[in-house]
Amino acid sequence: MDSLSRIHDNEKSNEVSSNKNLVLRNNSPKFATQLIIMKIQTNKVVTLNYTLKNSEGEVLDTSEGRDPLVYLHGVGGLIPGLEAELEGKEKGNSFNTVVAPEDAYGVRREELLHVVPKSGFQGDEEMQLGMQVQLETEQGPAIATISEIEGDNVTLDLNHPLAGTELHFEISVMDLRDATDDEISHGHVHGPGGHQH
Numbered sequence: 082m083d084s085l086s087r088i089h090d091n092e093k094s095n096e097v098s099s100n101k102n103l104v105l106r107n108n109s110p111k112f113a114t115q116l117i118i119m120k121i122q123t124n125k126v127v128t129l130n131y132t133l134k135n136s137e138g139e140v141l142d143t144s145e146g147r148d149p150l151v152y153l154h155g156v157g158g159l160i161p162g163l164e165a166e167l168e169g170k171e172k173g174n175s176f177n178t179v180v181a182p183e184d185a186y187g188v189r190r191e192e193l194l195h196v197v198p199k200s201g202f203q204g205d206e207e208m209q210l211g212m213q214v215q216l217e218t219e220q221g222p223a224i225a226t227i228s229e230i231e232g233d234n235v236t237l238d239l240n241h242p243l244a245g246t247e248l249h250f251e252i253s254v255m256d257l258r259d260a261t262d263d264e265i266s267h268g269h270v271h272g273p274g275g276h277q278h
């Protein structure tokens with residue numbers, strides 16, 4: 082990264098005062114046209130801080146107090162509606178966005194509710210509403226939520242817990258870099274916040 086793009090990236094850092102002199106000495110139009118601002122696009126590694134709320138303002142998930150989220154852009158690592166909003170954003174950008182269920186975890190589907198007998202379950206734990214159980218399905222293991230208990234039957238809800246939920250995001254783009262060839266071929270980020278192999 083050249084020094085001018087560092088100025089752009091570190092506007093708030095201690096380097097600003099010394100870099101300002103650099104800008105004044107090099108303020109010809111020719112120099113300005115060489116400034117390249119990196120934008121979020123496919124195969125960039127993006128570091129985000131985020132808070133996710135539902136329509137009622139309840140916090141569902143946040144990076145606050147934890148490590149930020151690091152992901153490889155453009156390969157389906159995030160929900161589609163959020164990746165679309167992030168496309169073209171730059172380091173230092175902060176924004177709020179609302180993602181509809183169709184562009185997030187999908188709408189709730191009635192056919193994903195299954196009524197099954199209690200006797201089909203193993204284990205001693207008493208079943209309670211809202212409890213999550215792991216199932217073996219023809220498509221592999223799945224997580225279901227117990228949404229109703231009536232007599233000897235329980236209703237299992239195989240919808241994603243956030244299906245049907247409008248997602249309200251507060252996003253800050255903390256960092257941005259090119260993915261390495263290895264990361265692109267693996268389809269995920271390596272190093273801090275990513276896969277350690």
Ligand SMILES: [Zn+2]
Nearest residue numbers: 267269271276
């Ligand atoms: Zn890998």
